Amino acid sequence: MSIKPVFQVLPHSIRDVIQSLPASVLERLEEVRVRQGRPLEIITFKQSWFVSRFAHLSKKPYEAMIPGKEDCLNLLNLISNHSLYTMDEELRQGYVTVEGGHRIGLVGKVVLEGGRVKHLRDITGFNVRIARQVVGVADPLIPCLFGNAKVENVLIISPPQCGKTTLIRDLARHVSRGSQSIPAYKVGIVDERSEIAGCVAGVPQHDVGPRTDVLDGCPKAEGMMMLIRSMSPDVLVVDEIGRKADSEAIHEAIYAGVHLFATVHGQSVREITRRPVLRELFQEKVFTRLVLLSRRRGPGTVEGIYNQFIERLDNKVGRMGTIC
Template sequence: MEEAVMLLSESLQRQVNMLSITERNQIEEIRIRIHRPLEVVINGKPYYPDIQTVVQYEEVNRFLNKVSKYSLYTLEEELRRGFITIKGGHRVGIAGKVITEGGVVKAVRDVTSFNIRIAREKIGVASRLIPYLYDGRWKNTLLIGPPKSGKTTILRDLARLISTGDDRNRIKALNVGIVDERSEIAGCVNGVPQHTFGIRLDVLDGCPKAEGMMMMIRSMSPQVLIVDEIGRHEDVEAILDAMHTGIHIIVTAHGFDINDVKSRPNFEALFSNGVFDRYIELSARNGAGTIETVRNKNEQVCKRVLEVTT
């Protein structure tokens, strides 16, 4: 988190440091808004270290300059997408005046708000899923959960585990391909992953999922394909194509449970074709990463249901 805090003005840094060490270690987001007090989100709840002091324009401008290393031109594409990934894998979301051209976002000007989402690795959090997801091969898996339920954290650790291997469980390291459209799984900066993975890993950063899956298959021959937050018809078509090549697929989707996902027309083909061997339903009931249910290919609840906290 220190990489993100160091980009703040001295005044805002002092406010963050007003929190206890325990509170700082649990920060999920730092929100900066012009003429509003600094907001820190801890365990889903907003806190205002100094509610009487508001963020000044100069502080916002200085923060943007630091993030861009005083060259906004080099971040034109990231600004157009609405977020910037910084050292440490933290993602900085932005809001402000949007410039469109032909109905398509061309740029974001006059940035007035930032949302720094703190990326934290939870190495080993996916290990308890090995008995459910591996039996000599990695099973095609769909992780389902609402926002902030730990989907990406578990997916990231699965990518680490698969690309590293696990001698204790006699699991060999495999070539893993990550299509990271929002730079959240690997947290790449200048194409280099900021999180911990094994040596057998390739990342397509900032690439649309459907196109990226096909590019990865054609160019890098992954044995396991990792993708976050599928949902479009094009994503489903790409997954079906990947399945026919023999590649193992582990993906996530927004939803409260399997029935929520099945109700969406775009997902119908995945269920009718029996793409997934395992469905993992997540929630934040006992903290992000709570595993509510593990289901098999027939959508039946497996004998063991476990809960882990990321």
């Protein structure tokens, strides 16, 4: 995935600094954090650094470049394509997806109306998150997840930033494209936070497969029902389930004969099975494959693959190790 669109939204003052970072750092760059009047920070795999005006990395904040008001205003102009008024909805959500599927989180002063977030103004904090599409991360898991040429209902359990979205995207692409062992299926993605497909103006920026339809920015429960009715998918893909409405929609989908790939935030399988909303789904053995991720050996470390009886499967096929 190209990092170039990220440079294009940075004002020259910051872009020049980031661009002059060594290639080894750029390759592992995960986040660029810009805060008005405070040191410029970057985050690479497991480490954070302050960046000086001469692109030196340091742990000391006082050596770093301090982006000013002008820089922040300019950054906001570039992110919004000079048209912040087209992004009222995005500002309410607190993030903007730019070309390439990269995501920029925003903080500032929240304007409330009737107790609900109406708008974000005086935006002074930016978190540029670099999306890394890793084609093929799911490949080693495929024999385990689709053993008998049949699509299983997969739940990916993972703490934040362990590669669950990357994995689910690759799974969607894999199923959508088909392979020697499995036929190509119609895939529907409900992308509530524009993370899986990273749509800009409705067009997926990530490769999600040739037979995939994306419902961008739609609440999951509603979106699942919409997709089932409108696009008749064989497989539904949703990120971060956990609300009551989600579980109801999942039931509906399963009854409609649609398969499901979902992710959920969590540290262990045991913890997930105890959650009130998910407990019911587990009792009914809805998910037939569970994948537990961690960051132990880098993002995307597979800790284990389980079946609906919470029996570990991957011991039989040997360790997966790091999938990223």
